[in-house]
Amino acid sequence: MTDVRAICAIGLRGQLGLHGRMPWEGERGRAFREDVARFFEITRGHVLLAGPRTIASVPEFAKADRTVAVIHSSEAPAEVLARYPGRVVFIGGGPAVWDAYAPFIRHWDVTRLPYDGDADRWFKPEWLTAGGAGA
Structure with a gap:
């Protein structure tokens, strides 16, 4: 089973x-x-899946010690996750990615930063309770 x-x-x-x-930023x-x-410490040695924009922002040094792959909205999350049996897979990205993958996510690691400025994308608390279906 994949640990998402x-x-x-x-x-x-x-x-x-x-x-x-x-x-x-x-x-x-x-x-x-x-x-x-x-x-970078927590994801080391594991799989990082995210949309193209997020993956493009991953520095080269980080690609050496983790599996990094782009996911697309045209791909079924269960099929993508099945490519990594027995691995710990971190889902990165933003609302569109987490809307699709939240039902498979078993653990959310959320850090609250001391930022109180503008935003146009927000964390959805319902993602926290959508998960656990497994892959």
């Missing part, structure tokens, strides 16, 4: 994105730097 997880950071009010990026405060380092 999500890892994300949100702002103080659940902010996820702004104009296709993380709204706090470029922030240099300690909490932001620690969150990025934690993301």
Whole structure:
């Protein structure tokens, strides 16, 4: 069975994105730097699946110690996850990806960052209760 997880950071009010990026991108405060380092540490050795934009933002060094693959909306989540039997798979991305994959996610790792600015994408609490179906 595939162990499907999500890892994300949100702002103080659940902010996820702004104009296709993380709204706090470029922030240099300690909490932001620690969150990025934690993301790479937790996903090391595992599978990271996300949409094209998110995968394009993964630095080259990170591709050496984890399996990184692009997912597309035309692919059935169960079929994609079946490609990684017995692996820990992290689903990255944003609302469109998590809308599709939430029923398969068994664990959400959500970090709240000290950001309280603008956003056009928000975390949906219902994702937390949609999961557990397994792949």
